[in-house]
Amino acid sequence: MARRTDHKGEQHTMGKIIGIDLGTTNSVVAVMEGGEPTVISSAEGGRLIPSVVAVNPKNGERIIGQVAKRQAVTNPENTIFSVKRFMGRKFSDPEVQRALKVVPYKVVAAPNGDVRVVMGGKEYSPQEISAMILQKIKTDAEAYLGGPVAQAVITVPAYFNDAQRQATKDAGKIAGLEVMRIINEPTASSLAYGLEKKKDETIIVYDLGGGTFDVSVLDVGDGVFEVKSTNGDTFLGGDDFDMRVMNHLIEVFKQENGIDLKNDRQALQRLREAAEKAKIELSSTMETEINLPYLTADASGPKHLVYRLTRSRLEQLTEDLIQKSMAPCRQALADAGIDSSKVDEVVLVGGMTRMPAVQEAVRKMFGREPNRSVNPDEVVAVGAAIQAGVLGGEVRDVLLLDVTPLTLSIETLGGIATPLIERNTTIPTKKSQVFSTASDMQTSVEINVLQGERQMASDNKSLGKFILDGIPPAPRGVPQIEVSFDIDANGILNVSASDKATGKVAHITIQPSSGLRKDEIEKMVKEAQAHAADDKSKREKVEAHNEGDNAAYQAEKFIRDNADKVPADKKAEIEDKIKDVRQAIMGTDLEAMQRATDGLRDALSKVGASMYAQPGAAGPEAGAADAGKADDASGDDVIDGEVRENK
Numbered sequence: 001m002a003r004r005t006d007h008k009g010e011q012h013t014m015g016k017i018i019g020i021d022l023g024t025t026n027s028v029v030a031v032m033e034g035g036e037p038t039v040i041s042s043a044e045g046g047r048l049i050p051s052v053v054a055v056n057p058k059n060g061e062r063i064i065g066q067v068a069k070r071q072a073v074t075n076p077e078n079t080i081f082s083v084k085r086f087m088g089r090k091f092s093d094p095e096v097q098r099a100l101k102v103v104p105y106k107v108v109a110a111p112n113g114d115v116r117v118v119m120g121g122k123e124y125s126p127q128e129i130s131a132m133i134l135q136k137i138k139t140d141a142e143a144y145l146g147g148p149v150a151q152a153v154i155t156v157p158a159y160f161n162d163a164q165r166q167a168t169k170d171a172g173k174i175a176g177l178e179v180m181r182i183i184n185e186p187t188a189s190s191l192a193y194g195l196e197k198k199k200d201e202t203i204i205v206y207d208l209g210g211g212t213f214d215v216s217v218l219d220v221g222d223g224v225f226e227v228k229s230t231n232g233d234t235f236l237g238g239d240d241f242d243m244r245v246m247n248h249l250i251e252v253f254k255q256e257n258g259i260d261l262k263n264d265r266q267a268l269q270r271l272r273e274a275a276e277k278a279k280i281e282l283s284s285t286m287e288t289e290i291n292l293p294y295l296t297a298d299a300s301g302p303k304h305l306v307y308r309l310t311r312s313r314l315e316q317l318t319e320d321l322i323q324k325s326m327a328p329c330r331q332a333l334a335d336a337g338i339d340s341s342k343v344d345e346v347v348l349v350g351g352m353t354r355m356p357a358v359q360e361a362v363r364k365m366f367g368r369e370p371n372r373s374v375n376p377d378e379v380v381a382v383g384a385a386i387q388a389g390v391l392g393g394e395v396r397d398v399l400l401l402d403v404t405p406l407t408l409s410i411e412t413l414g415g416i417a418t419p420l421i422e423r424n425t426t427i428p429t430k431k432s433q434v435f436s437t438a439s440d441m442q443t444s445v446e447i448n449v450l451q452g453e454r455q456m457a458s459d460n461k462s463l464g465k466f467i468l469d470g471i472p473p474a475p476r477g478v479p480q481i482e483v484s485f486d487i488d489a490n491g492i493l494n495v496s497a498s499d500k501a502t503g504k505v506a507h508i509t510i511q512p513s514s515g516l517r518k519d520e521i522e523k524m525v526k527e528a529q530a531h532a533a534d535d536k537s538k539r540e541k542v543e544a545h546n547e548g549d550n551a552a553y554q555a556e557k558f559i560r561d562n563a564d565k566v567p568a569d570k571k572a573e574i575e576d577k578i579k580d581v582r583q584a585i586m587g588t589d590l591e592a593m594q595r596a597t598d599g600l601r602d603a604l605s606k607v608g609a610s611m612y613a614q615p616g617a618a619g620p621e622a623g624a625a626d627a628g629k630a631d632d633a634s635g636d637d638v639i640d641g642e643v644r645e646n647k
Contacts, residue, residue, distance in 0.1 A: 019384025024211025055120030088164030131174035159232030186216035188383025
C-alpha cells in the first residue's frame with residue numbers, strides 16, 4: 001500500500017498503485033500482491049483487454065475492450081482501434097497520413113493541427129480515447145481489489161518523444177488516475193525478467209508490439225537496472241504485418257473477381273480481422289485457410305474469399321518489416337559501446353515475437369538463442385506493477401536508471417540544432433548552457449526547444465517555443481542567457497532561460513504544440529467523470545431490472561409450487577405485487593423498480609412466515625421469505641446478465 005503523510009505528520013494508507021501496459025492492440029493491468037506481481041483479469045474474464053472503443057449508433061452506448069472488438073465488423077466507422085499510433089502526433093505527420101488510408105473510422109485535423117478521431121458523430125482526441133480504455137482498466141482493477149484505485153504506473157514505448165509521453169500522462173489524468181510514473185516498456189520488461197537475478201548480466205530487450213518497436217541494452221543484477229541505450233521505431237508493429245496480409249488478400253480478390261475492396265469499410269474490417277487471425281495461426285502451423293463467405297456482391301451475386309496462406313508467403317510479405325527492426329538494434333549496441341558477443345541474454349517482448357521469422361532474425365542479429373522465459377504479452381504490465389511496488393514501498397532494494405531516448409537541443413543562429421542533453425543520458429538529469437544574442441540591441445530571445453538527432457533545427461521535432469524578454473540593450477554577444485533543461489523521471493522536459501545580468505527568468509514545462517491545454521484536460525476530466533456516473537446509473541438500472549424480473553419469476557414459481565397452501569387473499573396480494581414489479585421494470589425509474597421489488601419480497605416474506613408457523617409446515621417449502629432474492633442458491637434461479645466471482 002502507498003502511504004501519504006498529512007500536515008500533522010500522520011500517515012494514511014492509500015489504495016494500491018496499479019501497473020498498466022497501455023498497448024496499441026491490447027492493454028494489460030497488474031498489481032503487487034503479497035510481494036508478487038499479479039495480472040488482473042478483465043470483467044469479461046480475459047487477461048488481455050483489447051485497446052478498442054466503440055459507440056453503438058442506435059443508442060449512443062459506449063463500449064470498450066473485448067465487447068467493442070467483437071462488434072467491429074458490423075460497426076467499423078464507430079469502432080476506434082490502434083489510437084496509440086496517433087498519440088502526441090500532428091495530423092500532417094507522414095505516419096498519420098499513412099494510417100489514414102487503412103483505418104475504417106474517420107480521422108480529422110483539430111484547429112491546432114492535432115489528430116482527432118470521429119466516433120458517433122463526435123470528435124475525440126487520442127488522449128480521450130486512451131482515457132476511456134484506462135477508465136475500463138481502472139474499473140476492472142477496482143472490482144478485483146475491492147476498493148478504489150487512484151494511482152498508476154503507465155508504460156510507453158522507449159522511443160516515445162516528449163509530446164507522446166505528455167499525451168499519455170494527460171490520458172491518465174482524464175481517466176481519473178494520478179500517473180505516478182511513466183516507464184519505458186523495455187525497462188519494465190527488464191524489471192519483470194531480472195527481479196530475482198543476483199548475477200550481473202547485460203541484456204537486450206527486443207520489444208515488437210502491436211504498433212511500436214523498441215530495443216534497449218541494459219545492465220541488470222542484484223536489484224540494479226541500468227539502461228545503457230535505447231532505440232526504436234514508434235510506427236512499426238503487428239498492425240503493419242496485418243496490413244501486408246490484408247493488402248495481399250485485397251489483391252488476390254481483385255484478380256479473381258475484378259472487384260476492389262479498398263473502399264468497402266465492412267469488408268476491410270473483416271479482412272483485417274482475418275489477416276490478424278491468420279498471422280497468429282502461422283506462428284504455430286505452416287499453412288492456414290482464410291474463409292470469408294459473402295465478403296461482397298455484384299450483379300452476378302455474392303462473392304466469397306477462400307485462400308490458403310502459407311508461413312513462407314507471410315514471411316515474404318513481411319520480410320522488410322522484420323529487417324526494419326534490425327537497424328535500431330545495431331544502433332543501440334553502438335550507443336551502448338558493446339559488441340553483440342558481450343550480450344548475455346536477448347529477452348523477447350510483444351506478441352509479434354512469437355513469429356518464427358522474427359525469432360530467427362533476432363537469433364542471427366545477436367548470435368544467440370533468444371530468451372523466451374517471460375510471457376511476451378504480460379511482461380510489460382508485470383514490470384509496471386513492480387515499479388508501482390517500488391513507489392508504494394512494497395518492493396525494496398530496486399534501483400532503476402533509465403535514459404532519455406532522443407537528443408534535446410535548442411535552435412541557434414542559422415537554424416542549427418545545438419544539443420544540451422544527448423540521447424541515452426541517464427534520467428532524471430539537468431543541463432545548462434550559456435548563449436547570447438544574435439544582433440545588436442536585442443531585448444528578447446525566442447527559445448525553440450527541439451527533440452531529435454538531425455543537425456538542422458527544421459529537421460527535428462519542435463517541442464515548444466517561449467520568449468525571454470526584458471534583456472538590457474547591448475551589442476550582440478554581450479548578454480548572457482543561461483538555458484537549462486531539466487528532465488524528470490518520466491522523461492518529461494522542463495526548460496528555463498535566465499538573463500544573468502537582470503536575473504529575469506522565463507520557463508515552461510513543455511506543453512507541446514501537439515498537446516492538450518490545461519483547460520481542455522480539465523473539461524475532459526469532467527466529461528469522463530460524468531460519463532462514468534452515467535455508466536453507473538445505467539448499470540444500476542439494468543441490475544434493478546434483472547433483480548425485479550428474477551423476484552417476479554421466483555414469486556410466480558412459489559405460487560405454482562404452493563397453490564394448495566397459500567390462502568386466496570394472500571395469493572391475490574402477491575399477484576398484484578408481481579404486476580407492480582412487471583410494470584416498474586418496463587420503465588427506467590430506478591427507485592420505482594427497487595420499491596416494487598422490495599414490496600414483493602415483503603409480501604412473500606409474510607406469507608412464508610405464516611406458512612412456517614402452521615403446524616407440520618414443510619421446511620423446504622417454507623423458503624418463501626427468500627424466494628425473491630437474486631442471490632438465492634436454488635438450482636432453478638436465473639440471474640440475467642450478471643456473473644459474480646468470489647475473490
